[in-house]
Amino acid sequence: MKDERDRTILPEWLPPGAAIVAGLALISTSVLLAGAARAPSREKAMWTFARPHYLMYEPRVKEWNASGHTPFDLRLLSLPAMERRMMASFLGDVPCADVLEVERRGVSRTFGGPLESVGFVDLTDTLKKEGLLEEINAPSFSPWTTRGRVFGLPHDVHPVMLGYRADLVEAAGIDVSKIETWEDFARVMKPLMADKNGDGEPDRFLLNMWETNQDHLEVLLLQAGGGFFDEHERPILDNPVNVRVLATIATWLAGPARIAADAPNFTAAGNKLKADGYVVASFFPDWMGDIWKHEIPSLGGKMKLMPLPAWDKGGRRTSVWGGTMLGIPKTAVQKPGDFDKLWEFCKALYISDQFMRDLYREGGIVTPVKKYWSDPIFDEPNAYFSGQPAGRLYINQAPNVPMRNSSPYNTFAMYRVVDALVKLTEEARQAKRYDMATLEARARVFLKEAQAQVESAIQRNVFMDQAGGGS
Amino acid sequence: MSLRMTRVLAWIWTRGVLLLAAVLTLIPFAWLVASSFKSNEEFFRSTLLPVENRRIAWERLTTEPYARLFREMDFSRGLVNSLFLSSVTGIVATLCCAMGGYALAKYKFRGRGLCTALVLAAVLIPPPLIIAPTYQLLYRLDLLDSFAGLILPALAPAFGVFLFRQAIVSGVPNDLLEAARLDGAGEWRTFVMVVLPLVRPMIGTFLMVTFLGMWNNFIAPQVIIQDPARFPLSVAVAELRRGYYNDYGLQMAGTVVSIVPVMILFLVMQKDFVSGLTSGAVKA
Numbered sequence: 218m219k220d221e222r223d224r225t226i227l228p229e230w231l232p233p234g235a236a237i238v239a240g241l242a243l244i245s246t247s248v249l250l251a252g253a254a255r256a257p258s259r260e261k262a263m264w265t266f267a268r269p270h271y272l273m274y275e276p277r278v279k280e281w282n283a284s285g286h287t288p289f290d291l292r293l294l295s296l297p298a299m300e301r302r303m304m305a306s307f308l309g310d311v312p313c314a315d316v317l318e319v320e321r322r323g324v325s326r327t328f329g330g331p332l333e334s335v336g337f338v339d340l341t342d343t344l345k346k347e348g349l350l351e352e353i354n355a356p357s358f359s360p361w362t363t364r365g366r367v368f369g370l371p372h373d374v375h376p377v378m379l380g381y382r383a384d385l386v387e388a389a390g391i392d393v394s395k396i397e398t399w400e401d402f403a404r405v406m407k408p409l410m411a412d413k414n415g416d417g418e419p420d421r422f423l424l425n426m427w428e429t430n431q432d433h434l435e436v437l438l439l440q441a442g443g444g445f446f447d448e449h450e451r452p453i454l455d456n457p458v459n460v461r462v463l464a465t466i467a468t469w470l471a472g473p474a475r476i477a478a479d480a481p482n483f484t485a486a487g488n489k490l491k492a493d494g495y496v497v498a499s500f501f502p503d504w505m506g507d508i509w510k511h512e513i514p515s516l517g518g519k520m521k522l523m524p525l526p527a528w529d530k531g532g533r534r535t536s537v538w539g540g541t542m543l544g545i546p547k548t549a550v551q552k553p554g555d556f557d558k559l560w561e562f563c564k565a566l567y568i569s570d571q572f573m574r575d576l577y578r579e580g581g582i583v584t585p586v587k588k589y590w591s592d593p594i595f596d597e598p599n600a601y602f603s604g605q606p607a608g609r610l611y612i613n614q615a616p617n618v619p620m621r622n623s624s625p626y627n628t629f630a631m632y633r634v635v636d637a638l639v640k641l642t643e644e645a646r647q648a649k650r651y652d653m654a655t656l657e658a659r660a661r662v663f664l665k666e667a668q669a670q671v672e673s674a675i676q677r678n679v680f681m682d683q684a685g686g687g688s
Numbered sequence: 689m690s691l692r693m694t695r696v697l698a699w700i701w702t703r704g705v706l707l708l709a710a711v712l713t714l715i716p717f718a719w720l721v722a723s724s725f726k727s728n729e730e731f732f733r734s735t736l737l738p739v740e741n742r743r744i745a746w747e748r749l750t751t752e753p754y755a756r757l758f759r760e761m762d763f764s765r766g767l768v769n770s771l772f773l774s775s776v777t778g779i780v781a782t783l784c785c786a787m788g789g790y791a792l793a794k795y796k797f798r799g800r801g802l803c804t805a806l807v808l809a810a811v812l813i814p815p816p817l818i819i820a821p822t823y824q825l826l827y828r829l830d831l832l833d834s835f836a837g838l839i840l841p842a843l844a845p846a847f848g849v850f851l852f853r854q855a856i857v858s859g860v861p862n863d864l865l866e867a868a869r870l871d872g873a874g875e876w877r878t879f880v881m882v883v884l885p886l887v888r889p890m891i892g893t894f895l896m897v898t899f900l901g902m903w904n905n906f907i908a909p910q911v912i913i914q915d916p917a918r919f920p921l922s923v924a925v926a927e928l929r930r931g932y933y934n935d936y937g938l939q940m941a942g943t944v945v946s947i948v949p950v951m952i953l954f955l956v957m958q959k960d961f962v963s964g965l966t967s968g969a970v971k972a
Contacts, residue, residue, distance in 0.1 A: 228880075232892040234957030235782075238775045238899060245772035249835075295927050298910040301819065305911055309824030485936055489732050512728075512934065 261289045261549075261559070263316040266296040267541075269507070270318060273575050274566060281565060287558045289316070296320060303327070306548065307336030315549035315559055318372070321360045321540040321621075322628055328363040329625035330680045337368040337544040338556060344370075349568070356618045357585035361542045363450070363623045369542025370563050371585045373503070373576075376614040377436050377536040380501035380509070383521035383603050385409060385421075385494055393523050399465070402498075402526040403476050409497055410476070422478035425496035428470055428642045430481070431635045432538055436500050438462050438634070439619040440536035441528045445630035445671075446622040452671040454634055455664040462528070463634075463664065464656035467642045472651030488513050500525075502538040503611045506581040510601050517601045522610050535614035537621065543567055583611045590615070630671045637663035724940035725749040731936040753941035761938075763945060765917060766924035770903055771949070773835060773920055777842050778899035782891055784844040789852025790883055794865065804853070810846035816907070823911060833914040842902060848894055855890040856883060892960025896953070903950055921946040 263278070265271050271293040282288040292314070294302070300323040306313035307327055317337075327336050344350045344367055350358070354374050361369030386393060389408050396402050403423065410419035426433045438444050443458035453459075469477040480490035480499070490496060492513050499505075501522060509516060524534035543563045550556045566572060570592070573584040577594055584590075595608030624630070640663050645651055722736045730738060730748055738748040757763040791797075792804050822841060823832070831837035860883055868878045884891065906922045913919055919927065925942040928935070954961070 232888060232895075232957065232960040234892055234953065234960055235779070235895050237953065237956055238778050238895060241771050242775035242779055245768050245775060248768050249772055292914065292916070294914075295910070295923075295929075298923070298926075301907065301911045302823075302914070305820045305823035308820040309827065311824050311827035483934065485731060485934070492732065514729075 260287050261315040261562070262292060263289050263318070263562075264292050264294050264299055264302075264314040265318040266294055266299045266320060267318075268293060269580050270541075273579050277566060277572070277575075281562065286562070289562060296323070299323070300326070303336070303546075306546065310548065312548040313546060315545070316563060317544050317546060318541060319369070319544055321542075321623075324361060324369060324542060324544070325623045325625050325627050327625075328368075328623055329678065332364050332366060334680075335363070335366075335368060336546055336548070338547055338550055339366050339368060340370065340545075341365075341367045343560065352586060352588065354585040354587055354615055354618070356537065356620050357540070359620045360540045360623050361544075369544045370567055372541040372543065372567060373539075373582050374585045374611075374615045374618055375502045375504060375537050375539050376583070376611050376618050377440075377500055377502045377525060377538050378522045378610060378614065379498050379525050380505070380520050380522055380602075381498040382494055382516070382519060384519040385497060386521075393521075396523070396526050397530055398532070399526045399528060403469075403474065406476075406497060421495050421497060423476040423497050424469065424478075425480045425482075425487075425491070425499040426466070426469065426477040427479035427481075428466070428638045429635060430479070431631050432482075433500055434466070434635060434638060435631055436536040436538050437466065439621065440525060440533055442533070442619070444619075444622070445627060445634065446624045448620075448622070450622055450624045452626070452630060452668055452675065454630060454637075454668040454671060455661065459634065459664055460657050460660045463638050463641055463660040464653055466638060467645050467656050467660070468651055468653070470642050471646045472649070474651065483508070483512075492516060500536075500538065503581055503583050503607075504539060506599070506601060506607060507579075518603055520601060521603050522605055522607060524610075524614060533617055533619065535617050537618045540621075577608055581607065583608060583615060585615075626671055626675055629674060630667070633667035633670050634664070637667045720940050721944060722749075724753055724937060724944045725751065726937045726940075727752065728935055728937060750937075753935075753937040754945070756938060757941050757945060761924065761928070761942075762917070763921075763924060763942065766919055766921045767945065767949070769835075769918060770920040770922070770946075773838060773905075773909075774899045774902040777839050777902045778895045780839070781843050781845065781848060781898045782895045785848030785894060786852045786884065786887065786891065787879070788844055788849040789854075790856050790879060792849065792853045793856035794860070794862070804850075807846045807849050807853075811850065819907065819911060822908075826912060832912060833918065834912075835918065837912045838902075838905075838908055841908075842898075842905075845898075848898070851894060852887065852890060855887045859890075860886050889960060892957055896957050896961045899953065900950060 263274075265274065271291065274291055278289050278291045299317070299319065302313050303317060303319065303323065304326060305311075324337075349370075350367075353371055357371035357374050358367050361367055361371065381393070386406070386409065391405060391408065393405070396405050406423045409421060410423060412418060413420050428434075435444075438459060441458050441462045443453075443456055443462055445452060445454055447453050466477075468474045478490075478496055479487075480496045481487035482499075482505075491499065491509075492515050509520070525536060527534055543566065545556065545559045545563065549559060568586060570589060573586065573589040573592065574594055576582045576584055581599075583595070590612045595612055596606045597608070598604040599607040601607075637660065641656065641660050644659060645656060650656075719736060723731055726734075726738075726748075727750055730750075734748075738745040740748075788807075792800060792807070826832050826837045826841075829837075831840065864882055864886075865878060868882045873881065903920075904922055905920070906926065909920050909923050910926070913923065916927075921942075925939070925946050928939045928942045
């Protein structure tokens with residue numbers, strides 16, 4: 218019997234699949250060669266990671282290019298792509314873009330070496346000279362500041378409020394103006410946790426939060442005055458404020474006083490739970506409203522904002538979540554005049570009344586430039602938040618936003634504190650011990666372990682001594 | 689119970705278990721395909737297919753995500769880019785690795801042992817470790833943002849060279865090579881007409897592995913390619929998932945589009961792939 222292959226035109230060593238792949242190679246090469254004409258690249262490039270930002274900047278960059286300035290090419294990259302390229306470029310000392318719009322966690326990674334090796338141009342003196350250090354809300358600089366030097370132009374303030382299901386709260390006859398502290402919140406809202414369907418579990422929980430969510434934990438720690446590092450970038454994970462916050466959160470997550478449940482943000486499952494009313498309130502930085510509008514349009518007109526309940530009477534009613542900056546990589550400044558051109562572009566993009574309006578109208582984000590805060594645009598009623606003037610509510614909180622630090626170990630420290638909270642909550646569930654004294658004692662132990670881990674990691678970095686960042 | 693009855697029950701049991709396993713395996717895929725025909729709103733309303741009054745509400749499904757992929761997101765470009773990168777890398781890398789493996793297996797030259805040791809050592813280096821140096825090297829060679837920057841570093845992977853070396857050592861007798869040379873075949877002819885047919889299963893397997901590797905390659909294109917017009921599908925699909933805004937139907941449609949071509953290719957090449965994997969498993 219003849220081999221089937223003998224009847225084919227293929228050489229003996231070539232499997233049919235390989236012939237198909239070779240055919241694909243030929244066809245795709247031809248298609249690519251046919252459309253090989255490349256769009257001419259502009260003289261300078263700016264990268265951003267957020268589509269809403271890209272859409273907002275596109276017309277402004279076109280205007281800039283049309284007005285005779287050095288033309289810019291605006292590109293949208295995913296956040297991980299941008300961070301990988303940025304780090305590869307900084308570590309390899311090769312150019313990437315001329316202007317980078319970067320998110321907070323990506324920036325802190327670039328601060329891991331000596332000050333002179335930070336890949337961004339130091340903007341401190343320029344900001345001082347032009348009065349921008351006073352003009353812009355001070356806490357907005359903190360994520361871009363290391364060892365007293367500022368490396369970015371802030372994009373935002375990102376105060377945090379509590380967004381709650383006004384339809385459910387008002388139907389239950391609850392008056393949120395009576396809520397001043399987290400204790401009040403749990404007490405006043407408690408009727409919403411009734412078990413009406415009789416399955417032995419509350420029908421809904423008061424707060425969207427879980428022990429594994431690092432963002433929520435950071436929001437609460439910063440609000441309480443705790444955090445991961447002091448102003449000299451020294452780790453302070455086991456400070457008494459953190460101990461108290463962790464112990465309190467553990468009681469929210471487990472035991473008879475539980476009020477919180479997990480409806481994860483930016484996920485389909487979490488959105489469904491929110492739409493179903495499984496959680497009553499969620500942490501709402503100013504950028505979150507626009508996301509909910511797109512992802513959960515069914516809650517339009519059913520939500521309202523209120524200041525975060527304080528940890529103590531008279532305490533801080535807000536916190537901060539997220540942040541973006543514009544930075545100029547050192548590799549983009551090769552000859553005299555380069556910096557001035559790029560700096561002009563950065564200011565034209567971020568420091569203008571037009572940008573302030575676009576930022577608020579298209580993203581719900583409040584500008585960090587204080588002189589614009591009196592603009593009537595922030596008093597416009599917001600339909601998603603049942604007609605509340607969302608912008609004004611956020612601006613009222615903006616000056617009180619806590620300062621942050623930019624330690625390259627911030628993310629590492631945050632996950633160590635999350636570990637501590639997970640251990641604490643799990644241990645409480647196992648032992649069924651939820652009294653504050655026990656929880657605080659155990660939180661102290663777990664946070665000391667976390668502190669030791671962070672100190673050990675920092676001590677391995679010889680460059681951090683320069684920062685006074687070692688322990 | 690008769691033997692026949694036992695066999696029938698065993699047959700039913702085996703098929704039943706396999707069928708159940710197949711169904712469980714296919715559920716996520718069915719969900720993916722069903723979700724790719726849904727709007728964002730519908731995505732949250734129904735799990736698999738939308739049901740109304742005990743019938744499937746086909747009218748609630750839409751092909752709009754697919755239309756948007758090709759109309760707005762220029763997915764056809766990503767598809768062509770992926771096909772180009774994967775097929776060209778697959779073909780050329782297979783040829784290069786086969787030649788490299790042949791040289792290490794059958795040629796005696798000074799430093800052969802050192803070369804083999806270097807190839808083996810290169811297998812041990814984790815790829816993420818060389819992202820920054822590769823980026824710098826590609827920049828110096830002016831290959832950033834080019835297909836060549838992706839294809840060239842993938843042309844002779846140490847794993848492939850070593851794989852072919854082993855296949856040729858165990859599957860190509862020296863006597864056969866001697867006979868070919870006595871018959872007047874040159875080195876290239878010996879390689880193409882004698883060596884390659886004997887390692888044919890390995891060619892199919894390695895081609896498939898390289899094709900899939902480049903098709904699924906995400907980090908390298910994400911770092912090296914900067915112009916969205918050159919993004920392969922792996923990056924284009926990831927770009928559909930934005931930090932905060934998600935169009936789930938669009939993401940699922942993008943995922944379906946990205947897996948269908950490789951699924952077809954795998955079905956065509958599965959015989960070669962499996963025979964390559966199992967070659968050498970049983971001593972002749």
